[in-house]
Amino acid sequence: MMRKLMVAFVLLTVCSAPAMADRLKDMAQVKGVRNNQLIGYGLVVGLDGTGDRAPFTNQTFRNMMNQFGITLPDGVNPNLANVAAVTVSATLPPFAKVGQELDITVSSIGNADSLRGGTLLMVPLKGVDGQVYAMAQGSMVVGGFGAQGQDGSRITVNVPSVGRIPNGATIEREVESPFSRGDTITFNLMRPDFTTARRVVEAINDNLGPDMAYAHDATAISVRAPRDPSQRVSFLSILENINVEPAQESAKVVINSRTGTIVIGQNVKVSPAAVTHGNLTVTIQENPNVVQPNPFAEGETALEQNTQIAITEDPARMFKFGPATTLNEIVQAVNQVGAAPGDVMAVLEALKQAGALRAELIVI
Known part of the structure; x- marks a missing residue:
């Protein structure tokens, strides 16, 4: 069996360009003008048998029924296949006023298969200070769905256990802003x-x-x-x-070792250096042979392994950089030899260790 390792990469470069002025609103934020996160816990009802049966769901359901004046007998566990316990999250924007509406995200915290078709019951949304800032309720929009057969096979598209409710929460309390202070x-x-x-x-x-x-x-x-x-x-x-006009960024080279993406900033320079780098290509081929015994001979058919390993070393590639080599010259040198992403990463790391790469090397 022939096994090949294929590496795909993209070499992205930020070439020198005339500096452009930006608006201050695109560069900075006003101190104190910020979003605030809200969170709540509640129940989604009306599911088509895709709810959960977690203990905290039963407890929440009992508490809700008690608030409506209905007491369930002790020891009776209701079948809550149509109910799911969920968390509700929202972002309260700055200067939000009482009566305005927010989009909310509803996520299952139990083992519910899907929230499609469910309705979120009234949930208070609290901030980090424990105060209630909004009330949420409504029918959900779920983008994912799933299907399951009687033999246990199933298919799921996107995430059916998470949904959104546009304008599903109404603001009940304002956050005091230091804007006017x-x-x-x-x-x-x-x-x-x-x-x-x-x-x-x-x-x-x-x-x-x-x-x-x-x-x-x-x-x-x-x-x-x-x-x-x-x-x-x-x-x-x-x-x-x-x-x-913002200042130019500091010299940086960012390498994503998982995807092979390399980003080189415009101020990256290289001191005089010469680097040689070659590749080893290892090929493993399996050709099993079937061995048959002679006629009328005692023996059994056997499988004989036949493995062939070949190692090929490509010609070494030479990178030669002169004094204060610019970004364009680095890119041209890499493109001329047709270097693979692994080669480029190895060269950049070697230059950094040698002190020839005048940039911060970041590997993500």
Whole structure:
């Protein structure tokens, strides 16, 4: 049997390009303006025999029936094939007001086969502080489905035990925002960088006047702002549309060893170095032979193994880099020899160990 190892790869390069200015709203977030996660626990009913029979589902069902004034006899376990215990999660956006609606995700926590066709009963959604911020209820939309035969065979498409309810929760409590507090608004850069922070300060001061903005560090930039909320909204609208040219990223080479993807940043350079690298190709071929005994002879038919192993070494490939080799020159050298992803990874790692690769090597 011939066995071959095929490796597919993509060499992605970020080539040098003219720097472009970005809006401040695309580079930074306003401090305190953030999402908040909500979670709840409840029951989904109306399933077509695809529910679960977990002990906590029975307990939850009993508690719900008690709230409606119905007491189940002790020792009686109801058949809950049409009920499933679920967790409900949602994201509360900033400045969300009472009465607005949220999309929610409903996930089974028991052994329910599917939530398709089910209805979520009223569930309070709580924040990390234990307060209820929304109430959820409604009929679910489930993208996955499954089918099972009497012989035990089954097929499942996507995940039928998770569903969503668009606008399935109503906000009951607002989260207090620090947006209107204090005399300043603070922007936090999504990618901390001292040069970018300095350029943001300079751009704001050039547009709004001197000493309007100042940087705390590589991430936070504070801007003096009016106290009146209506004026602060207009002021922030002007700020977030200011264009700033971000600083170039530090030199990095990112290698995904699982997929063979290699990303080389535009500032990567290589010191004078020469690398030779060759490949060994190992071929294993199985040719079993059937051995028959002579006529009228005592013996049994046997299988004789015949294994052939061949090792082929490809000619060594030479990579030669001159002083301050640029990204384009590295890519051209790799493309000219037609190197495989494993070769490129080995070369880059060897250059890093030798101190010739002027970049951070990241393997994910």
